[in-house]
Amino acid sequence: MSLEILLIIAFGGALLTYLLGKISHRLRDSFAVIISLALVAIIACLYGRFVEKTFYSGFLGIPLILRLNMLSWFFAIAISALGALSVIFSLSYVKGREGTDLYYLMMLVVNAAMLGIVFSGDLVSLFIFWEIMSWSTFLLISYNRGPALAAGMKYIVMSIAGSLAMLIGILSLYVSFNTLNISQIASVVGSASSGYILFILTAFGIAFGIKNAVLPFHTWLPDAHSEAPAPFSAVLSGILIKMGTYGFLLLLYVIMGLKLFLGLGSGIFSFHSVLCFLGAVTIIIPTFIAMLQTDAKRLLAWSTIGQAGYIILGIAFGTNLALAGGIFHFFNHALFKALLFLAIGAVEFRTHTRDLDSLGGLAKKMPVVFIATLVGICALIGVPLTNGFVSKWLIYKTLILEGSPFLAFCALVGTWGTILYSYKLIHNVFLGQLPEKYKDIQKSPLSMQLPMMVLSLAILLFGILPGIPLKVINSIGTSFGFESLNVTLWGITSETGALNTINIFSAVLAAGIIVWILFRLGAKSVSVAHDDSYAAGAYTPVDKYHYTAEFYNPLYRMIKPFLRDVIDEFYYWIASSVRSFAGSVRHIYSGDVGHYVMYIILFLSLLIFVQMRWKVW
Numbered sequence: 001m002s003l004e005i006l007l008i009i010a011f012g013g014a015l016l017t018y019l020l021g022k023i024s025h026r027l028r029d030s031f032a033v034i035i036s037l038a039l040v041a042i043i044a045c046l047y048g049r050f051v052e053k054t055f056y057s058g059f060l061g062i063p064l065i066l067r068l069n070m071l072s073w074f075f076a077i078a079i080s081a082l083g084a085l086s087v088i089f090s091l092s093y094v095k096g097r098e099g100t101d102l103y104y105l106m107m108l109v110v111n112a113a114m115l116g117i118v119f120s121g122d123l124v125s126l127f128i129f130w131e132i133m134s135w136s137t138f139l140l141i142s143y144n145r146g147p148a149l150a151a152g153m154k155y156i157v158m159s160i161a162g163s164l165a166m167l168i169g170i171l172s173l174y175v176s177f178n179t180l181n182i183s184q185i186a187s188v189v190g191s192a193s194s195g196y197i198l199f200i201l202t203a204f205g206i207a208f209g210i211k212n213a214v215l216p217f218h219t220w221l222p223d224a225h226s227e228a229p230a231p232f233s234a235v236l237s238g239i240l241i242k243m244g245t246y247g248f249l250l251l252l253y254v255i256m257g258l259k260l261f262l263g264l265g266s267g268i269f270s271f272h273s274v275l276c277f278l279g280a281v282t283i284i285i286p287t288f289i290a291m292l293q294t295d296a297k298r299l300l301a302w303s304t305i306g307q308a309g310y311i312i313l314g315i316a317f318g319t320n321l322a323l324a325g326g327i328f329h330f331f332n333h334a335l336f337k338a339l340l341f342l343a344i345g346a347v348e349f350r351t352h353t354r355d356l357d358s359l360g361g362l363a364k365k366m367p368v369v370f371i372a373t374l375v376g377i378c379a380l381i382g383v384p385l386t387n388g389f390v391s392k393w394l395i396y397k398t399l400i401l402e403g404s405p406f407l408a409f410c411a412l413v414g415t416w417g418t419i420l421y422s423y424k425l426i427h428n429v430f431l432g433q434l435p436e437k438y439k440d441i442q443k444s445p446l447s448m449q450l451p452m453m454v455l456s457l458a459i460l461l462f463g464i465l466p467g468i469p470l471k472v473i474n475s476i477g478t479s480f481g482f483e484s485l486n487v488t489l490w491g492i493t494s495e496t497g498a499l500n501t502i503n504i505f506s507a508v509l510a511a512g513i514i515v516w517i518l519f520r521l522g523a524k525s526v527s528v529a530h531d532d533s534y535a536a537g538a539y540t541p542v543d544k545y546h547y548t549a550e551f552y553n554p555l556y557r558m559i560k561p562f563l564r565d566v567i568d569e570f571y572y573w574i575a576s577s578v579r580s581f582a583g584s585v586r587h588i589y590s591g592d593v594g595h596y597v598m599y600i601i602l603f604l605s606l607l608i609f610v611q612m613r614w615k616v617w
Contacts, residue, residue, distance in 0.1 A: 003066040003119050004055045006042055009035070010115055014108030021101035029091050032104050036084035036111070043076045043115075052121055052183065062180055065121030070475045071254075072118040074327075075246050078334050079118070082238045083111035085451035086231040089342050092445040093231055093349060103143060107232065110136045110240065117243055123170045123180040130166070130207075130243075134159045137240060140232045141224045148227035155220040157575075162210035162217075169203030186255050194264060197256065201264075201271060204251050212244025214312055215282045218305045219568040225301035230345020233297060237304045238338030245311055245330050252315070253323075253480040262318045275316035280410035282309030287417035296344045296354040296429065299421055300337065303380065306414055307333050313407065314395045320482035322402075324492075325394030327473045332387040332462070336379035339455040340425075343373040346444040346452070347429060356424065361434030365441045370430045372452035377422045379459045382415060384504045387462040390470075390491065393499060464501050465489055 013035035021028035052067035087107060094100050113136060116129030134156065142152030174180050176196070177188050189197065206217070213221040221241070225233050252261045252272075264271040283306050290302035311333065314326020346369045347362065348354050363370040379388035392415065399408035443449075462469055467489035474485050485492055491499030588599070 003051060003053070003068060006039070007066075007112065007116055007119070009042070010039055010112035011109065013038075014105055014112055017108055018101050018105040021104065025100070028101065028104060032087050032108065033084070033091070035108065036080070036087045039080040039111070039115075040077070040084050043073070043080050046073060046076075049073075062124055062174075063122065064125045065181060066119050066125070067121035067182075068119060070472060070479060071246075071249065074331070074469075074472050074476065075118040075242070076115055078242075078331060079111060079114045079239050082235055082334060082338050083107070085338070085454060086235050086342075089234070089345070089448050089451045090229075090231040091447040093345060093448065094229065099143065102139070103229070106136045106140045106143075107235070110140065110232075110235065114240065114243060118246055121182055123173065123182065123185075127163075127166060127170060131163060133240070133243065134163065137236070141228045141236075143229055143232070144227055151220075151223035151227040155224050158210050158217065158220045158571075162207035165203045166207035169200050169207075172203070173200065182250070182255060186257060189255060190257065190260055197260065197264060198271070201251065201256070204247065208244040208247035208251065210244070211241055211247065212308055212312070213241050213305050214244070214278060214308060215285065215305070216567040218282070218286065219565065219571055221305055222298050222301040225304070225341075226295060226298045230297075230341055230348060233300075233345070234338035234341040237300065237341055238334040241304065241308065242311075242330050242334060245308075245315070248312070248315055249327070258318070258481040272316050272318050276313055276404075276407055279309045279311075279313030279316060280407050282306065282312060283410050283414035284309075284417075287414045287421070290421040291417060291424065293421075294356045296347070296356055296425060297341070298354075299356070299425060300340055300344065303418070303421065304333075304337055306418070307337070307380070309414065310392065310395060310411065313411065314391075314398075317398060317402070317404075317407075319398055319402065320477050320485055321394055321492075321494075322398040323477050323480070323482060324470065324473050324485060325391050325398060327476060328394065328466070328469060329388075329391035331469055331473075332379065332391045332459075335455055335459050335462075336376045336386075336388060339372055339376040339452060339459065340380070342448070342452050342455070343369050343376065344429075346448045349448070350441050350444060351438060356428035358435070359429045359438075360432040361430070362438065362441070363430040365434065365438065366430075366443055368449045368452065369444055370426075372456050373426055373430065375456040375459055377426050379463070381418050381422055385460065385463045385501065385508055387459050387466065387469075389463060390466040390499065390501070394492070464505055466491055466499075466501060 013031075017028055017032045017035065020031050046068060050069050052065060054063045054065050056064040087104070090104070090107065094103055097103075110133055113129045113133035117126055117133065120126035120129060138152050138156040138159070141155055142149050170180065173185055173189075176192065177185055179185060189200075192200075210217040210220075225237065228236060256264075262270070262272055265273070268277075286302045286305035286309075290299050290306065293299035293302060307329070311326050311330050314322045314324075314329060317323075317326075344354060347359070347366065350366070351359060351362075353359065375386065379386035382389045382392040392411075396408060396411060399411060467487050470485070470487045470492065474487050478484050486494060488500075490501045493499075588595075
């Protein structure tokens with residue numbers, strides 16, 4: 001099947017889903033699932049194919065091109081799979097709400113636009129699909145109205161700024177090389193000066209950095225995740241912000257090329273070193289901000305920003321092992337972060353709250369959600385036998401072997417912080433005593449459980465058999481000019497050692513059996529009343545299941561003045577300054593004809609003055 005037909009099916013299916021919703025909600029829901037699964041099947045069948053084809057040649061004289069290679073296929077299969085699982089999860093999540101026809105339309109349009117981005121062979125097509133994705137995302141973030149509108153506006157303003165930066169870069173490339181074909185630009189961009197190349201990298205880097213929520217362009221993401229519907233939060237965190245990752249890969253390794261990218265600058269001031277440092281900072285700061293959150297989705301949002309730092313660090317470091325780790329972590333993060341957002345969405349669906357201090361004890365009431373969250377948390381931390389362990393191991397090994405102790409330390413500190421906020425998440429939601437008001441809570445619907453089961457199995461599968469995705473990732477690396485890695489089904493072998501997950505699996509299985517035996521031999525647990533627990537004299541707050549809910553309030557009040565997002569405050573200062581300036585300019589339009597006549601006279605006088613001075617010069 002050709003790529004243009006695939007995109008017609010994706011966009012046409014979205015429109016037809018909306019129209020079917022006017023006839024029957026049940027028919028709309030069924031068709032949305034069918035079209036989503038069909039895209040997964042079609043893209044899976046395209047594995048191994050390489051295509052580059054002009055599908056329209058009359059757009060202002062610029063040919064529009066679609067192309068398929070291993071990089072675009074890898075992103076496309078992730079997009080379609082997560083999109084399908086999110087649509088299935090939505091069947092119960094948005095049932096009975098207003099505007100569900102628009103919701104399904106935008107969900108499918110976002111997925112179609114992302115497919116268009118990764119299949120684009122020219123920068124015009126990429127920009128068009130980029131804008132479709134951005135505006136559809138705005139509508140989905142704003143779906144719940146109220147505070148969601150403010151979050152949506154914050155996102156779209158920053159997205160427009162990124163799009164303008166990208167447009168400037170596109171126009172500059174067209175003026176310089178008279179083509180927007182990505183392959184043709186890649187073949188001639190090496191002749192440009194280093195200053196011009198740095199300009200192009202900066203222009204596109206702003207656009208991709210905003211979408212990837214890399215510091216200092218991260219400020220839109222926490223609000224967007226907090227207010228967006230949970231199924232779309234899974235798409236937003238899992239794959240949509242990774243369009244920035246795709247953009248960086250396209251820019252650094254396809255357009256610029258490996259040699260040019262690594263040769264730009266020298267020492268710590270080289271471009272790839274600056275990107276690595278930016279990735280390290282992006283790991284550290286958001287990770288520890290996540291520890292202070294009490295809103296589950298906001299905690300996961302800050303976690304997403306921190307994990308994006310690992311991806312950028314791996315991609316920017318510039319070795320075959322680091323690149324494999326960065327791309328693999330993109331794929332892994334898409335799986336486990338989507339799983340966590342769906343799990344929290346299922347909890348919110350039943351409890352109507354995301355407040356970590358008001359939950360607890362839900363493990364027995366929602367066992368599938370609990371196990372899914374546990375698997376997602378283990379992958380997020382990087383526990384062996386989960387996919388997150390493999391990608392982080394590749395990054396850690398690279399940083400240590402290549403002699404980058406600072407970057408390695410930042411990566412390890414990020415993991416320590418991840419352990420802390422991850423434990424807080426699963427402990428405060430699922431462990432401890434169950435609040436009285438949730439004693440009759442029901443399990444999540446099957447349409448919510450099924451996507452979580454699939455994602456959990458995928459996390460374990462690619463943790464035990466990482467060679468399946470690493471084979472594709474190795475093909476991507478060799479297409480960029482890197483040496484091939486020795487990939488096996490169980491991991492990677494090299495001169496410095498081997499990663500063999502089957503040995504890890506055997507060790508973990510043996511340890512698990514021993515722990516289970518010791519647990520069975522221990523004393524039985526005894527249920528106690530909500531307030532019948534020893535807490536060093538501290539009381540349990542009303543409607544909270546554990547005393548630690550407000551235990552650190554005095555300390556928090558002391559450090560709160562210092563917990564400021566100065567970057568976010570800077571953006572708000574710019575916005576208020578622009579608003580004040582626009583308000584002042586608005587007074588020029590007074591409606592008085594005499595004032596307008598005076599403006600014309602002053603303008604003509606200025607023109608005469610300029611002309612006189614021009615003649616003198």
